[in-house]
Amino acid sequence: MDSHIPMADMAPAFPFQRTCPFHPPPQYAAARAAAPVCPVTLWNGKRAWLVLRHVEVREVLSDDTRFSGAMADPDFPAITPARVTVDKNERAFVGMDNPDHDAYRRLFTREFSVRRMLALKPQISAIAEQLLDEIEAHGPPADLVAMLAVKFPSLVMSALFGSPYEDHEFIIRCAVARHGLTQSVEEAEVKARELAAYVRRLIDTKEARPGDDMVSRIIEEHVRPGKLSRDDFAEIGAMILRAGHDTTTNMIGMGTLLLLQNDAMRRRLAADPALIDGAVEELLRFVSPVQYSPRRVAKEDVVIGGVTIPKGEGVFMPLASANRDERMFDAPDTLDITRDASQHLAFGFGIHQCLGQMLARYELQIVYTAILRRLPNLRLAVPLEEIRFKHDMQIYGVHNLPVAW
Amino acid sequence: MIRIRVNPQVCVGAGQCVRTVPEVFDQRDSDGIVVLLASTAPDERLTYLQKAVKLCPSQAISIELDPKP
Ligand code: HEM
Ligand code: SF4
Numbered sequence: 352m353d354s355h356i357p358m359a360d361m362a363p364a365f366p367f368q369r370t371c372p373f374h375p376p377p378q379y380a381a382a383r384a385a386a387p388v389c390p391v392t393l394w395n396g397k398r399a400w401l402v403l404r405h406v407e408v409r410e411v412l413s414d415d416t417r418f419s420g421a422m423a424d425p426d427f428p429a430i431t432p433a434r435v436t437v438d439k440n441e442r443a444f445v446g447m448d449n450p451d452h453d454a455y456r457r458l459f460t461r462e463f464s465v466r467r468m469l470a471l472k473p474q475i476s477a478i479a480e481q482l483l484d485e486i487e488a489h490g491p492p493a494d495l496v497a498m499l500a501v502k503f504p505s506l507v508m509s510a511l512f513g514s515p516y517e518d519h520e521f522i523i524r525c526a527v528a529r530h531g532l533t534q535s536v537e538e539a540e541v542k543a544r545e546l547a548a549y550v551r552r553l554i555d556t557k558e559a560r561p562g563d564d565m566v567s568r569i570i571e572e573h574v575r576p577g578k579l580s581r582d583d584f585a586e587i588g589a590m591i592l593r594a595g596h597d598t599t600t601n602m603i604g605m606g607t608l609l610l611l612q613n614d615a616m617r618r619r620l621a622a623d624p625a626l627i628d629g630a631v632e633e634l635l636r637f638v639s640p641v642q643y644s645p646r647r648v649a650k651e652d653v654v655i656g657g658v659t660i661p662k663g664e665g666v667f668m669p670l671a672s673a674n675r676d677e678r679m680f681d682a683p684d685t686l687d688i689t690r691d692a693s694q695h696l697a698f699g700f701g702i703h704q705c706l707g708q709m710l711a712r713y714e715l716q717i718v719y720t721a722i723l724r725r726l727p728n729l730r731l732a733v734p735l736e737e738i739r740f741k742h743d744m745q746i747y748g749v750h751n752l753p754v755a756w
Numbered sequence: 757m758i759r760i761r762v763n764p765q766v767c768v769g770a771g772q773c774v775r776t777v778p779e780v781f782d783q784r785d786s787d788g789i790v791v792l793l794a795s796t797a798p799d800e801r802l803t804y805l806q807k808a809v810k811l812c813p814s815q816a817i818s819i820e821l822d823p824k825p
Contacts, residue, residue: 413815453768460769460788693811702768704813709771
Protein backbone atom coordinates (compact mmCIF):
# COMPACT_ATOMS: atom_id res chain seq x y z
CA MET A 352 0.00 0.00 0.00
CA ASP A 353 1.14 3.52 -0.73
CA SER A 354 1.39 5.52 2.46
CA HIS A 355 1.83 8.92 0.80
CA ILE A 356 -1.79 9.55 -0.05
CA PRO A 357 -2.67 13.00 1.28
CA MET A 358 -5.80 13.51 3.37
CA ALA A 359 -8.94 14.59 1.55
CA ASP A 360 -8.64 18.18 2.71
CA MET A 361 -5.14 18.36 1.25
CA ALA A 362 -6.25 17.08 -2.13
CA PRO A 363 -5.52 19.83 -4.70
CA ALA A 364 -8.31 21.58 -6.57
CA PHE A 365 -9.11 20.06 -9.98
CA PRO A 366 -8.98 20.97 -12.86
CA PHE A 367 -5.36 22.14 -13.09
CA GLN A 368 -4.03 24.95 -15.29
CA ARG A 369 -1.62 24.46 -18.17
CA THR A 370 1.64 26.37 -17.97
CA CYS A 371 2.61 25.61 -21.59
CA PRO A 372 -0.07 25.53 -24.29
CA PHE A 373 1.47 22.43 -25.90
CA HIS A 374 1.67 20.26 -22.80
CA PRO A 375 -0.81 19.04 -20.20
CA PRO A 376 -0.79 20.67 -16.75
CA PRO A 377 2.55 19.86 -15.03
CA GLN A 378 0.71 18.46 -12.00
CA TYR A 379 -0.06 15.32 -14.00
CA ALA A 380 3.59 14.36 -14.45
CA ALA A 381 4.41 15.15 -10.83
CA ALA A 382 1.47 13.17 -9.47
CA ARG A 383 2.06 10.33 -11.94
CA ALA A 384 5.64 9.96 -10.69
CA ALA A 385 4.46 9.77 -7.08
CA ALA A 386 1.50 7.38 -7.40
CA PRO A 387 -0.79 5.85 -10.05
CA VAL A 388 -3.85 7.46 -8.47
CA CYS A 389 -4.16 10.94 -6.98
CA PRO A 390 -7.02 12.45 -4.93
CA VAL A 391 -8.34 15.87 -5.95
CA THR A 392 -11.07 18.24 -4.77
CA LEU A 393 -13.80 19.32 -7.19
CA TRP A 394 -15.59 22.72 -7.35
CA ASN A 395 -18.36 21.35 -5.08
CA GLY A 396 -15.92 20.25 -2.39
CA LYS A 397 -16.30 16.58 -3.28
CA ARG A 398 -13.27 14.35 -3.46
CA ALA A 399 -12.51 12.57 -6.71
CA TRP A 400 -9.58 10.50 -7.93
CA LEU A 401 -7.33 10.96 -10.96
CA VAL A 402 -5.99 7.80 -12.60
CA LEU A 403 -2.81 8.98 -14.25
CA ARG A 404 -0.92 6.04 -15.74
CA HIS A 405 -1.60 4.09 -18.91
CA VAL A 406 -1.94 0.63 -17.32
CA GLU A 407 -4.37 1.73 -14.63
CA VAL A 408 -6.49 3.81 -17.03
CA ARG A 409 -6.97 0.71 -19.17
CA GLU A 410 -7.70 -1.29 -16.04
CA VAL A 411 -10.45 1.06 -14.81
CA LEU A 412 -12.03 1.54 -18.22
CA SER A 413 -12.14 -2.24 -18.80
CA ASP A 414 -13.78 -2.90 -15.46
CA ASP A 415 -17.53 -2.46 -15.85
CA THR A 416 -18.16 -4.62 -12.81
CA ARG A 417 -16.59 -2.31 -10.29
CA PHE A 418 -16.86 1.03 -12.09
CA SER A 419 -20.01 2.58 -13.49
CA GLY A 420 -20.35 5.07 -16.32
CA ALA A 421 -23.97 5.88 -15.46
CA MET A 422 -24.05 9.65 -15.78
CA ALA A 423 -27.40 9.90 -13.99
CA ASP A 424 -25.81 8.45 -10.80
CA PRO A 425 -25.77 11.33 -8.25
CA ASP A 426 -22.19 10.35 -7.38
CA PHE A 427 -20.99 10.62 -11.00
CA PRO A 428 -18.18 13.22 -10.92
CA ALA A 429 -18.65 16.45 -12.88
CA ILE A 430 -16.16 19.17 -13.70
CA THR A 431 -18.67 22.08 -13.59
CA PRO A 432 -22.16 22.78 -12.17
CA ALA A 433 -23.54 22.84 -15.73
CA ARG A 434 -22.12 19.40 -16.34
CA VAL A 435 -24.01 17.97 -13.33
CA THR A 436 -27.29 18.97 -14.94
CA VAL A 437 -26.52 17.78 -18.47
CA ASP A 438 -25.13 14.51 -17.08
CA LYS A 439 -28.27 13.95 -15.02
CA ASN A 440 -30.36 14.42 -18.16
CA GLU A 441 -28.11 12.42 -20.52
CA ARG A 442 -30.28 9.83 -22.27
CA ALA A 443 -27.80 8.52 -24.87
CA PHE A 444 -25.63 5.43 -24.45
CA VAL A 445 -22.52 7.46 -23.61
CA GLY A 446 -24.05 7.72 -20.12
CA MET A 447 -25.21 4.09 -19.76
CA ASP A 448 -23.79 0.88 -18.32
CA ASN A 449 -24.28 -2.56 -19.83
CA PRO A 450 -26.41 -4.29 -20.91
CA ASP A 451 -28.23 -1.12 -22.08
CA HIS A 452 -25.10 0.53 -23.47
CA ASP A 453 -24.22 -2.23 -25.90
CA ALA A 454 -27.84 -2.76 -26.93
CA TYR A 455 -28.12 0.88 -28.06
CA ARG A 456 -24.57 1.28 -29.36
CA ARG A 457 -24.97 -1.78 -31.58
CA LEU A 458 -27.78 -0.08 -33.45
CA PHE A 459 -25.16 2.42 -34.63
CA THR A 460 -21.88 0.48 -34.94
CA ARG A 461 -22.60 -0.47 -38.53
CA GLU A 462 -22.76 3.21 -39.48
CA PHE A 463 -19.17 3.71 -38.26
CA SER A 464 -17.58 0.46 -39.43
CA VAL A 465 -14.18 0.53 -41.10
CA ARG A 466 -15.74 -0.43 -44.43
CA ARG A 467 -18.36 2.33 -44.25
CA MET A 468 -15.77 4.90 -43.34
CA LEU A 469 -13.43 3.76 -46.13
CA ALA A 470 -16.28 4.17 -48.59
CA LEU A 471 -16.78 7.73 -47.34
CA LYS A 472 -13.16 8.73 -48.00
CA PRO A 473 -13.66 10.10 -51.55
CA GLN A 474 -16.43 12.37 -50.26
CA ILE A 475 -14.27 13.50 -47.32
CA SER A 476 -11.41 14.28 -49.73
CA ALA A 477 -13.70 16.28 -52.00
CA ILE A 478 -14.84 18.36 -49.01
CA ALA A 479 -11.22 19.05 -47.99
CA GLU A 480 -10.30 20.13 -51.53
CA GLN A 481 -13.37 22.37 -51.79
CA LEU A 482 -12.52 24.18 -48.55
CA LEU A 483 -8.89 24.59 -49.61
CA ASP A 484 -10.12 26.06 -52.91
CA GLU A 485 -12.06 28.62 -50.89
CA ILE A 486 -9.02 29.38 -48.74
CA GLU A 487 -6.81 29.87 -51.81
CA ALA A 488 -9.44 32.11 -53.39
CA HIS A 489 -9.68 34.12 -50.15
CA GLY A 490 -5.90 34.56 -50.06
CA PRO A 491 -3.65 35.13 -47.03
CA PRO A 492 -4.05 35.80 -44.21
CA ALA A 493 -6.87 33.40 -43.40
CA ASP A 494 -8.11 31.96 -40.13
CA LEU A 495 -7.70 28.21 -40.53
CA VAL A 496 -10.05 27.53 -37.62
CA ALA A 497 -12.99 29.44 -39.12
CA MET A 498 -12.31 28.52 -42.73
CA LEU A 499 -11.32 24.88 -42.32
CA ALA A 500 -11.27 23.32 -38.85
CA VAL A 501 -14.89 24.22 -38.12
CA LYS A 502 -16.35 23.80 -41.60
CA PHE A 503 -14.70 20.52 -42.54
CA PRO A 504 -16.21 18.23 -39.85
CA SER A 505 -19.52 20.08 -40.29
CA LEU A 506 -19.65 19.28 -43.99
CA VAL A 507 -18.58 15.68 -43.35
CA MET A 508 -21.21 15.23 -40.62
CA SER A 509 -23.80 16.81 -42.88
CA ALA A 510 -23.00 14.31 -45.64
CA LEU A 511 -22.94 11.33 -43.28
CA PHE A 512 -25.69 12.15 -40.81
CA GLY A 513 -28.04 14.07 -43.06
CA SER A 514 -28.24 17.32 -41.06
CA PRO A 515 -28.47 20.27 -43.49
CA TYR A 516 -25.15 22.16 -43.63
CA GLU A 517 -26.94 25.50 -42.99
CA ASP A 518 -27.62 24.25 -39.46
CA HIS A 519 -23.98 23.72 -38.54
CA GLU A 520 -23.57 26.96 -36.59
CA PHE A 521 -26.53 26.03 -34.43
CA ILE A 522 -25.13 22.52 -33.87
CA ILE A 523 -21.73 23.92 -32.91
CA ARG A 524 -23.33 26.40 -30.48
CA CYS A 525 -25.06 23.42 -28.85
CA ALA A 526 -21.81 21.44 -28.62
CA VAL A 527 -19.87 24.38 -27.21
CA ALA A 528 -22.60 25.06 -24.63
CA ARG A 529 -21.93 21.59 -23.25
CA HIS A 530 -18.16 21.56 -23.64
CA GLY A 531 -17.40 24.91 -21.97
CA LEU A 532 -16.00 25.34 -18.47
CA THR A 533 -17.77 28.61 -17.66
CA GLN A 534 -21.27 28.38 -19.12
CA SER A 535 -24.38 28.64 -16.96
CA VAL A 536 -26.45 25.61 -16.01
CA GLU A 537 -29.41 27.07 -17.96
CA GLU A 538 -27.38 27.66 -21.11
CA ALA A 539 -26.03 24.10 -21.15
CA GLU A 540 -29.42 22.58 -20.46
CA VAL A 541 -31.37 24.73 -22.94
CA LYS A 542 -28.90 23.89 -25.71
CA ALA A 543 -29.05 20.18 -24.86
CA ARG A 544 -32.87 20.28 -25.20
CA GLU A 545 -32.72 22.36 -28.39
CA LEU A 546 -30.34 19.97 -30.10
CA ALA A 547 -32.39 16.88 -29.21
CA ALA A 548 -35.55 18.68 -30.43
CA TYR A 549 -33.72 19.59 -33.63
CA VAL A 550 -32.79 15.95 -34.30
CA ARG A 551 -36.34 14.92 -33.43
CA ARG A 552 -37.64 17.27 -36.17
CA LEU A 553 -34.98 15.99 -38.57
CA ILE A 554 -36.25 12.44 -37.97
CA ASP A 555 -39.76 13.56 -39.00
CA THR A 556 -38.39 15.27 -42.10
CA LYS A 557 -36.39 12.20 -43.13
CA GLU A 558 -39.32 9.88 -42.47
CA ALA A 559 -41.32 11.88 -44.96
CA ARG A 560 -38.46 12.31 -47.42
CA PRO A 561 -35.66 9.76 -46.91
CA GLY A 562 -32.19 10.47 -48.26
CA ASP A 563 -28.87 8.66 -48.48
CA ASP A 564 -27.88 9.43 -44.90
CA MET A 565 -27.57 7.95 -41.41
CA VAL A 566 -30.86 9.34 -40.09
CA SER A 567 -32.81 7.83 -43.00
CA ARG A 568 -31.04 4.46 -42.66
CA ILE A 569 -31.56 4.23 -38.90
CA ILE A 570 -35.26 5.06 -39.35
CA GLU A 571 -35.58 2.30 -41.91
CA GLU A 572 -33.54 -0.32 -40.02
CA HIS A 573 -34.39 0.34 -36.39
CA VAL A 574 -37.16 2.90 -35.89
CA ARG A 575 -39.80 1.49 -38.21
CA PRO A 576 -39.34 -2.12 -36.97
CA GLY A 577 -39.80 -0.79 -33.43
CA LYS A 578 -36.26 -1.44 -32.17
CA LEU A 579 -35.56 2.23 -31.39
CA SER A 580 -37.97 4.99 -30.35
CA ARG A 581 -37.89 8.33 -32.12
CA ASP A 582 -37.15 10.10 -28.83
CA ASP A 583 -34.23 7.79 -28.00
CA PHE A 584 -32.89 8.28 -31.52
CA ALA A 585 -33.14 12.06 -31.07
CA GLU A 586 -30.99 11.91 -27.91
CA ILE A 587 -28.42 9.60 -29.51
CA GLY A 588 -28.37 11.72 -32.67
CA ALA A 589 -27.70 14.83 -30.60
CA MET A 590 -24.77 13.08 -28.91
CA ILE A 591 -23.34 11.97 -32.26
CA LEU A 592 -23.64 15.49 -33.70
CA ARG A 593 -21.90 17.08 -30.71
CA ALA A 594 -19.14 14.45 -30.67
CA GLY A 595 -18.66 14.67 -34.43
CA HIS A 596 -18.16 18.43 -34.56
CA ASP A 597 -16.15 19.74 -31.65
CA THR A 598 -13.48 17.04 -31.31
CA THR A 599 -12.25 16.83 -34.90
CA THR A 600 -12.29 20.63 -35.17
CA ASN A 601 -9.91 20.89 -32.25
CA MET A 602 -7.56 18.22 -33.58
CA ILE A 603 -7.35 20.04 -36.93
CA GLY A 604 -6.50 23.38 -35.33
CA MET A 605 -4.08 22.06 -32.73
CA GLY A 606 -2.51 19.45 -35.03
CA THR A 607 -1.84 21.99 -37.75
CA LEU A 608 -0.30 24.40 -35.24
CA LEU A 609 1.99 21.64 -33.95
CA LEU A 610 3.13 20.87 -37.48
CA LEU A 611 3.80 24.59 -38.03
CA GLN A 612 5.90 24.68 -34.85
CA ASN A 613 7.95 21.66 -36.00
CA ASP A 614 9.19 22.60 -39.42
CA ALA A 615 11.41 19.56 -40.03
CA MET A 616 8.56 17.25 -39.12
CA ARG A 617 6.18 19.08 -41.41
CA ARG A 618 8.63 18.86 -44.35
CA ARG A 619 9.15 15.16 -43.72
CA LEU A 620 5.40 14.50 -43.69
CA ALA A 621 4.85 16.60 -46.80
CA ALA A 622 7.59 14.66 -48.61
CA ASP A 623 6.32 11.25 -47.50
CA PRO A 624 2.51 11.13 -47.26
CA ALA A 625 2.73 7.43 -46.25
CA LEU A 626 3.73 8.70 -42.80
CA ILE A 627 0.29 10.24 -42.28
CA ASP A 628 -1.30 7.23 -40.62
CA GLY A 629 1.26 7.14 -37.80
CA ALA A 630 1.43 10.95 -37.68
CA VAL A 631 -2.28 11.20 -36.90
CA GLU A 632 -1.96 8.65 -34.08
CA GLU A 633 0.98 10.59 -32.64
CA LEU A 634 -0.87 13.90 -32.88
CA LEU A 635 -3.87 12.33 -31.13
CA ARG A 636 -1.56 11.03 -28.39
CA PHE A 637 0.24 14.34 -28.02
CA VAL A 638 -2.86 16.57 -28.03
CA SER A 639 -5.39 14.27 -26.29
CA PRO A 640 -8.10 16.91 -26.78
CA VAL A 641 -10.76 15.34 -24.52
CA GLN A 642 -9.63 16.62 -21.12
CA TYR A 643 -12.19 15.72 -18.43
CA SER A 644 -13.63 12.43 -19.69
CA PRO A 645 -13.72 9.47 -19.37
CA ARG A 646 -15.15 9.49 -15.87
CA ARG A 647 -16.53 6.69 -13.73
CA VAL A 648 -17.90 6.14 -10.24
CA ALA A 649 -16.72 3.28 -8.00
CA LYS A 650 -19.51 0.76 -7.36
CA GLU A 651 -17.59 -0.73 -4.43
CA ASP A 652 -14.29 -0.08 -2.67
CA VAL A 653 -11.69 -0.71 -5.36
CA VAL A 654 -7.92 -0.91 -5.00
CA ILE A 655 -6.19 0.63 -8.01
CA GLY A 656 -2.40 0.77 -8.07
CA GLY A 657 -2.34 0.12 -4.32
CA VAL A 658 -4.76 2.96 -3.52
CA THR A 659 -8.29 2.34 -2.27
CA ILE A 660 -10.99 4.27 -4.09
CA PRO A 661 -14.01 4.18 -1.79
CA LYS A 662 -17.42 3.15 -3.03
CA GLY A 663 -19.44 6.06 -4.41
CA GLU A 664 -16.45 8.26 -5.23
CA GLY A 665 -15.74 9.64 -8.68
CA VAL A 666 -12.77 8.86 -10.89
CA PHE A 667 -11.35 10.93 -13.76
CA MET A 668 -9.05 9.43 -16.38
CA PRO A 669 -7.13 12.41 -17.82
CA LEU A 670 -6.11 10.86 -21.15
CA ALA A 671 -3.42 13.51 -21.60
CA SER A 672 -1.68 11.99 -18.58
CA ALA A 673 -1.94 8.34 -19.68
CA ASN A 674 -0.75 9.40 -23.14
CA ARG A 675 2.35 11.04 -21.64
CA ASP A 676 3.08 8.11 -19.32
CA GLU A 677 6.82 7.44 -19.52
CA ARG A 678 6.14 3.79 -18.63
CA MET A 679 4.37 3.43 -21.97
CA PHE A 680 5.99 5.95 -24.33
CA ASP A 681 9.68 6.83 -24.57
CA ALA A 682 10.32 10.58 -24.29
CA PRO A 683 6.57 11.15 -24.03
CA ASP A 684 6.80 14.94 -24.17
CA THR A 685 8.49 14.80 -27.58
CA LEU A 686 6.26 14.92 -30.63
CA ASP A 687 7.61 12.26 -33.00
CA ILE A 688 5.41 11.33 -35.95
CA THR A 689 7.55 8.26 -36.69
CA ARG A 690 7.02 6.55 -33.33
CA ASP A 691 4.47 3.77 -32.82
CA ALA A 692 1.80 5.67 -30.92
CA SER A 693 -0.94 3.15 -31.62
CA GLN A 694 -1.47 2.35 -27.93
CA HIS A 695 -2.58 5.92 -27.20
CA LEU A 696 -5.86 6.35 -25.37
CA ALA A 697 -7.10 9.58 -26.97
CA PHE A 698 -10.31 7.77 -27.96
CA GLY A 699 -10.74 6.27 -24.49
CA PHE A 700 -10.92 2.53 -23.78
CA GLY A 701 -13.49 -0.08 -22.81
CA ILE A 702 -17.10 -0.19 -23.94
CA HIS A 703 -17.33 3.58 -24.41
CA GLN A 704 -14.27 3.84 -26.66
CA CYS A 705 -15.04 6.39 -29.36
CA LEU A 706 -17.61 5.18 -31.84
CA GLY A 707 -16.49 7.74 -34.40
CA GLN A 708 -12.77 6.93 -34.23
CA MET A 709 -12.39 5.59 -37.75
CA LEU A 710 -14.22 8.60 -39.14
CA ALA A 711 -12.02 10.92 -37.08
CA ARG A 712 -8.85 9.14 -38.26
CA TYR A 713 -9.75 9.38 -41.93
CA GLU A 714 -10.90 12.99 -41.59
CA LEU A 715 -7.59 13.94 -39.97
CA GLN A 716 -5.41 11.92 -42.36
CA ILE A 717 -7.15 13.51 -45.33
CA VAL A 718 -7.25 17.06 -44.06
CA TYR A 719 -3.62 17.27 -42.84
CA THR A 720 -2.40 15.73 -46.11
CA ALA A 721 -4.47 18.18 -48.15
CA ILE A 722 -3.25 21.17 -46.11
CA LEU A 723 0.41 20.21 -46.58
CA ARG A 724 -0.03 19.61 -50.30
CA ARG A 725 -2.16 22.65 -51.11
CA LEU A 726 -0.44 25.18 -48.83
CA PRO A 727 3.23 24.08 -48.84
CA ASN A 728 4.54 27.37 -47.45
CA LEU A 729 2.03 27.53 -44.64
CA ARG A 730 3.09 29.64 -41.67
CA LEU A 731 1.52 31.50 -38.77
CA ALA A 732 0.39 34.97 -39.80
CA VAL A 733 0.65 36.29 -36.23
CA PRO A 734 3.07 35.76 -33.33
CA LEU A 735 2.28 32.67 -31.24
CA GLU A 736 1.15 34.98 -28.39
CA GLU A 737 -1.89 35.95 -30.46
CA ILE A 738 -3.16 32.38 -30.68
CA ARG A 739 -5.99 31.91 -28.19
CA PHE A 740 -5.80 28.45 -26.65
CA LYS A 741 -8.95 26.80 -25.32
CA HIS A 742 -8.21 27.03 -21.62
CA ASP A 743 -11.92 27.74 -21.21
CA MET A 744 -13.12 24.49 -22.78
CA GLN A 745 -13.35 20.82 -21.85
CA ILE A 746 -12.06 19.88 -25.30
CA TYR A 747 -8.66 21.47 -25.86
CA GLY A 748 -7.58 23.22 -29.02
CA VAL A 749 -7.22 26.72 -30.46
CA HIS A 750 -9.90 29.38 -30.96
CA ASN A 751 -8.06 30.95 -33.90
CA LEU A 752 -5.22 30.09 -36.27
CA PRO A 753 -4.39 32.96 -38.64
CA VAL A 754 -2.07 31.63 -41.36
CA ALA A 755 -0.35 32.82 -44.51
CA TRP A 756 1.25 30.76 -47.32
CA MET B 757 0.49 -21.40 -36.17
CA ILE B 758 -1.68 -18.97 -34.24
CA ARG B 759 -5.27 -19.73 -33.34
CA ILE B 760 -7.59 -16.74 -33.12
CA ARG B 761 -10.88 -16.45 -31.26
CA VAL B 762 -13.30 -13.58 -31.01
CA ASN B 763 -16.22 -12.98 -28.71
CA PRO B 764 -18.86 -11.05 -30.66
CA GLN B 765 -20.96 -10.77 -27.47
CA VAL B 766 -18.64 -8.17 -25.99
CA CYS B 767 -17.42 -6.46 -29.20
CA VAL B 768 -18.32 -2.76 -29.40
CA GLY B 769 -17.52 -2.42 -33.11
CA ALA B 770 -14.65 0.00 -32.68
CA GLY B 771 -12.85 -1.49 -35.69
CA GLN B 772 -9.36 -1.44 -34.14
CA CYS B 773 -8.82 -5.11 -35.08
CA VAL B 774 -9.89 -4.61 -38.70
CA ARG B 775 -7.55 -1.68 -38.95
CA THR B 776 -4.66 -3.68 -37.46
CA VAL B 777 -4.96 -7.13 -39.11
CA PRO B 778 -7.41 -6.76 -42.02
CA GLU B 779 -6.78 -10.24 -43.41
CA VAL B 780 -8.01 -11.83 -40.18
CA PHE B 781 -10.71 -9.51 -38.81
CA ASP B 782 -13.75 -8.01 -40.44
CA GLN B 783 -16.98 -6.38 -39.27
CA ARG B 784 -20.36 -7.91 -40.10
CA ASP B 785 -22.25 -5.93 -42.69
CA SER B 786 -25.44 -6.12 -40.67
CA ASP B 787 -24.18 -4.53 -37.45
CA GLY B 788 -20.46 -3.75 -37.55
CA ILE B 789 -19.62 -6.49 -35.02
CA VAL B 790 -16.40 -8.48 -35.35
CA VAL B 791 -16.21 -11.57 -37.54
CA LEU B 792 -13.18 -13.73 -38.33
CA LEU B 793 -12.04 -14.07 -41.92
CA ALA B 794 -9.56 -16.73 -40.79
CA SER B 795 -9.34 -18.61 -37.51
CA THR B 796 -5.63 -19.30 -37.85
CA ALA B 797 -2.66 -17.23 -38.97
CA PRO B 798 1.03 -17.98 -39.58
CA ASP B 799 3.49 -17.25 -36.76
CA GLU B 800 4.90 -14.26 -38.66
CA ARG B 801 1.71 -12.36 -37.88
CA LEU B 802 2.15 -12.73 -34.12
CA THR B 803 3.25 -9.13 -33.47
CA TYR B 804 0.26 -7.72 -35.31
CA LEU B 805 -2.18 -10.12 -33.68
CA GLN B 806 -0.80 -9.29 -30.25
CA LYS B 807 -1.30 -5.65 -31.10
CA ALA B 808 -4.92 -6.28 -32.07
CA VAL B 809 -5.50 -8.08 -28.77
CA LYS B 810 -4.12 -5.09 -26.88
CA LEU B 811 -5.95 -2.49 -28.94
CA CYS B 812 -9.37 -4.11 -28.71
CA PRO B 813 -11.16 -1.97 -26.12
CA SER B 814 -13.47 -4.72 -24.93
CA GLN B 815 -11.19 -7.80 -24.71
CA ALA B 816 -13.09 -9.50 -27.51
CA ILE B 817 -9.99 -11.11 -29.06
CA SER B 818 -7.80 -13.93 -27.80
CA ILE B 819 -4.93 -15.72 -29.48
CA GLU B 820 -3.13 -18.95 -28.72
CA LEU B 821 0.07 -20.35 -30.13
CA ASP B 822 -0.53 -23.81 -31.52
CA PRO B 823 2.70 -25.82 -31.94
CA LYS B 824 1.04 -28.19 -34.41
CA PRO B 825 1.58 -27.15 -38.02
C1 HEM C 1 -10.37 13.43 -32.93
C2 HEM C 1 -11.63 13.27 -32.74
C3 HEM C 1 -12.25 12.54 -31.57
C4 HEM C 1 -11.77 12.28 -30.31
C5 HEM C 1 -10.41 12.64 -29.73
C6 HEM C 1 -12.80 11.55 -29.60
C7 HEM C 1 -12.69 11.09 -28.30
C8 HEM C 1 -13.64 10.33 -27.64
C9 HEM C 1 -13.49 9.79 -26.31
C10 HEM C 1 -12.28 9.99 -25.41
C11 HEM C 1 -14.62 9.10 -26.01
C12 HEM C 1 -14.89 8.30 -24.74
C13 HEM C 1 -15.64 9.07 -23.73
C14 HEM C 1 -15.85 8.30 -22.45
O1 HEM C 1 -15.36 7.17 -22.25
O2 HEM C 1 -16.52 8.85 -21.57
C15 HEM C 1 -15.49 9.20 -27.16
C16 HEM C 1 -16.73 8.65 -27.24
C17 HEM C 1 -17.59 8.83 -28.31
N1 HEM C 1 -17.30 9.47 -29.50
FE1 HEM C 1 -15.57 10.33 -30.01
N2 HEM C 1 -13.88 11.41 -30.43
C18 HEM C 1 -13.58 11.99 -31.64
C19 HEM C 1 -14.39 12.06 -32.75
C20 HEM C 1 -15.66 11.54 -32.83
C21 HEM C 1 -16.49 11.59 -34.01
C22 HEM C 1 -16.09 12.18 -35.35
C23 HEM C 1 -17.67 10.99 -33.66
C24 HEM C 1 -18.92 10.73 -34.47
C25 HEM C 1 -19.25 11.26 -35.57
C26 HEM C 1 -17.56 10.55 -32.28
C27 HEM C 1 -18.56 9.90 -31.57
C28 HEM C 1 -18.42 9.40 -30.31
C29 HEM C 1 -19.48 8.70 -29.59
C30 HEM C 1 -20.87 8.41 -30.11
C31 HEM C 1 -18.95 8.34 -28.34
C32 HEM C 1 -19.68 7.59 -27.22
C33 HEM C 1 -19.36 6.12 -27.35
C34 HEM C 1 -19.96 5.27 -26.25
O3 HEM C 1 -20.30 5.76 -25.17
O4 HEM C 1 -20.12 4.05 -26.49
N3 HEM C 1 -16.33 10.90 -31.81
N4 HEM C 1 -14.86 9.95 -28.14
S1 SF4 D 1 -11.30 -4.22 -31.90
FE1 SF4 D 1 -12.55 -5.42 -30.48
S2 SF4 D 1 -14.38 -4.17 -30.16
FE2 SF4 D 1 -13.36 -3.38 -31.99
S3 SF4 D 1 -14.33 -4.42 -33.70
FE3 SF4 D 1 -12.51 -5.59 -33.14
S4 SF4 D 1 -13.27 -7.11 -31.70
FE4 SF4 D 1 -14.85 -5.56 -31.83
